[in-house]
Amino acid sequence: MDFSTFYLMENPQDKKAMFLTIEGEGAHLTRKETLSLFFGEWKPSSPIEFKVKNGSLATDFLWTGFPWVKCISNRVVEMLSQSKITGWGTFQVSIRDKQGTPVSGYSGLSVIPSVGPIDLTRSPIVSSQISYGKPHKVYKGLFFNENNWDATDFFRIQNALVAVTAKVKDAFQAASISNILLTPITDIELDCELFGPKEKISTHDVC
Numbered sequence: 002m003d004f005s006t007f008y009l010m011e012n013p014q015d016k017k018a019m020f021l022t023i024e025g026e027g028a029h030l031t032r033k034e035t036l037s038l039f040f041g042e043w044k045p046s047s048p049i050e051f052k053v054k055n056g057s058l059a060t061d062f063l064w065t066g067f068p069w070v071k072c073i074s075n076r077v078v079e080m081l082s083q084s085k086i087t088g089w090g091t092f093q094v095s096i097r098d099k100q101g102t103p104v105s106g107y108s109g110l111s112v113i114p115s116v117g118p119i120d121l122t123r124s125p126i127v128s129s130q131i132s133y134g135k136p137h138k139v140y141k142g143l144f145f146n147e148n149n150w151d152a153t154d155f156f157r158i159q160n161a162l163v164a165v166t167a168k169v170k171d172a173f174q175a176a177s178i179s180n181i182l183l184t185p186i187t188d189i190e191l192d193c194e195l196f197g198p199k200e201k202i203s204t205h206d207v208c
């Protein structure tokens with residue numbers, strides 16, 4: 002399997018884009034409940050309420066205080082459906098800006114399939130030079146057991162990390178989908194001090 006054809010979905014940290022917090026009854030959701038929502042295991046009977054905390058630009062992806070909870074525009078939903086992209090779902094959301102005015106045209110994103118834990122035994126340890134401080138050791142590449150992949154276009158690694166296929170990347174680029182960063186998983190660097198010995202990664206929770 003060519004792992005370089007998979008991409009990690011990341012927040013590009015655009016300060017102009019709306020950044021959301023969960024409001025109302027949703028503010029009392031536990032971490033486990035938000036993960037169940039993200040996994041597509043729980044479909045709320047009423048919309049999950051969000052409020053804009055920072056930023057004012059209504060981009061295609063809106064990020065929240067829970068890294069795994071994201072909202073996507075109707076344009077993204079339509080594009081994913083028309084492109085026959087697999088492995089994703091949606092849930093109802095209600096968004097208001099800082100003044101309390103409704104922000105329409107969004108759904109929550111669920112990613113259903115999982116390929117299991119990160120497999121650090123495939124990641125070489127290299128020295129990474131950051132913009133400040135001393136070089137440090139990192140695991141290079143975010144690998145997984147390919148036998149766990151069911152060929153879906155969206156899937157989860159280690160619970161809450163979202164990866165997509167080149168089909169998704171190409172569709173996003175063609176449609177100029179905003180406020181999303183897609184990095185080849187082979188280029189991802191994991192700090193050795195954070196993740197510990199390779200044999201212990203299966204018990205490490207990245208969420």
